[in-house]
Amino acid sequence: MKFDIRPTANPVSEKDRAARLVDPGFGRVFTDHMAIVRYTQGKGWHDARVESRANFPLDPAMAVLHYAQEIFEGLKAYRRDDGGVNLFRPDANARRFRQSADRMAMAQLPESVFIDAVEQVVRIDRAWIPGGEGSLYLRPFMIASEVFLGVKPSSEYIFAVIASSVGSYFKGGPAPVSIWVSENYTRAAIGGTGAVKCGGNYAASLRAQAEAIEHGCDQVVFLDAVERRYIEELGGMNVFFAFDDGSLLTPPLGTILPGITRDSIIALARDAGTRVREEPYTIDQWRADAASGRLKEAFACGTAAVISPIGKVRSTSGDFLINGGAAGPVAMGLRKQLVDIQYGRAADPHNWIVKVF
Known part of the structure; x- marks a missing residue:
C-alpha cells in the first residue's frame, strides 16, 4: 500500500513552531499532519494518505460513539545527536495493535502499513521533534466508523496516526511517585480486555485515579479482580519490584497490558545476568518486604515516563515507604540504559532501533 502524501498548504510558521517547542509539556502541542487509512468490508484497507491534521466528520450514529470499538498505541521518535531520527x-507496537484489533473484533491492519504510516508522519513532521530529552509522541489509533445502531462489529474503520511534540516527562529528573492501592475498583478480569490497549480500559480507571488524587497520591495501583490481593498494574503503567538478592519481579501477563517498555526492561535486565521473575505478588507481600528491607525498590514503567520510581504506597490499611521514599540505583540504571538506546547514545543489542533518517 502506497501513501498519497498531501503536504498542508498552511503549515505552522517556523517562528510559531519554535515557540511551541520551548516547553511543549505532554500531549498538548500537535504537528501539522496526520496519516489516515480507511477500511470497508468487502474492499479492505484503502485510501492511504498523509494530509493536514484536521477534525473528523462524526455522524451521531457512528459506531465508536455507542459501542466503543476503539484501540490505540503510543510510541516515540527520538532525535539523535547526529541529527537523525530513531x-x-x-x-x-504494530504487533500489539493487531492483537488489540483481534480482541475487539475489529479489522486487523497489516503491520507493514502501521509502521509505514508512523514513518511517513515522522518524515513530514520531522521539524516538530524537540531537542534535548524531548521527542515526538506518536498516537496511532483505530475507530469504528460505520453509521448504525446495533450491537455488532463495525463494517467500516478509520486508522489514523497523529503526532505531538513532548518534552521530558520529568523536569529535573524522575521524582519518586506515591501510589494509592485501589480496593473499591478493579481494572480487568480473566477473559476481559486487560491486555488490550483500548480506550475503555483507561476510562474505567479514571475514577480510581481520582480516588488516588483525593488521597494525595500521584497514581493508582490495581489489585486482581478475583481475590483482591495480587498486584496487577498502575492506571497506565506496568510495575516492577527489586529485591536484596538482586532479582526483579513483575506481575505475569494475562489481565495486564503487555507493555513494550516492560518487555524491554526484562530483556536488558536478563542481559546483565539479573534473575527476572514474572510471578504473582500480593499487596501483603509488598508491605512485608518493604518493612523487612527485602524489597529495595519498586518502579513503574511505560512509554511516556519510561521509568517512574515508587517512593510511597498508601492504602486504607496504612502507608509504607520504599527505599526511604527515594529513587534507587536499579530503576535509574535501567532507565538510563533504555533512554540511551532510544536516543542512539548506546549500543542496541536487540536491534530495537529503526532509523527513519
Whole structure:
C-alpha cells in the first residue's frame, strides 16, 4: 500500500513552531499532519494518505460513539545527536495493535502499513521533534466508523496516526511517585480486555485515579479482580519490584497490558545476568518486604515516563515507604540504559532501533 502524501498548504510558521517547542509539556502541542487509512468490508484497507491534521466528520450514529470499538498505541521518535531520527520497536507496537484489533473484533491492519504510516508522519513532521530529552509522541489509533445502531462489529474503520511534540516527562529528573492501592475498583478480569490497549480500559480507571488524587497520591495501583490481593498494574503503567538478592519481579501477563517498555526492561535486565521473575505478588507481600528491607525498590514503567520510581504506597490499611521514599540505583540504571538506546547514545543489542533518517 502506497501513501498519497498531501503536504498542508498552511503549515505552522517556523517562528510559531519554535515557540511551541520551548516547553511543549505532554500531549498538548500537535504537528501539522496526520496519516489516515480507511477500511470497508468487502474492499479492505484503502485510501492511504498523509494530509493536514484536521477534525473528523462524526455522524451521531457512528459506531465508536455507542459501542466503543476503539484501540490505540503510543510510541516515540527520538532525535539523535547526529541529527537523525530513531523509532523504538515500532514492530512491537504494530504487533500489539493487531492483537488489540483481534480482541475487539475489529479489522486487523497489516503491520507493514502501521509502521509505514508512523514513518511517513515522522518524515513530514520531522521539524516538530524537540531537542534535548524531548521527542515526538506518536498516537496511532483505530475507530469504528460505520453509521448504525446495533450491537455488532463495525463494517467500516478509520486508522489514523497523529503526532505531538513532548518534552521530558520529568523536569529535573524522575521524582519518586506515591501510589494509592485501589480496593473499591478493579481494572480487568480473566477473559476481559486487560491486555488490550483500548480506550475503555483507561476510562474505567479514571475514577480510581481520582480516588488516588483525593488521597494525595500521584497514581493508582490495581489489585486482581478475583481475590483482591495480587498486584496487577498502575492506571497506565506496568510495575516492577527489586529485591536484596538482586532479582526483579513483575506481575505475569494475562489481565495486564503487555507493555513494550516492560518487555524491554526484562530483556536488558536478563542481559546483565539479573534473575527476572514474572510471578504473582500480593499487596501483603509488598508491605512485608518493604518493612523487612527485602524489597529495595519498586518502579513503574511505560512509554511516556519510561521509568517512574515508587517512593510511597498508601492504602486504607496504612502507608509504607520504599527505599526511604527515594529513587534507587536499579530503576535509574535501567532507565538510563533504555533512554540511551532510544536516543542512539548506546549500543542496541536487540536491534530495537529503526532509523527513519
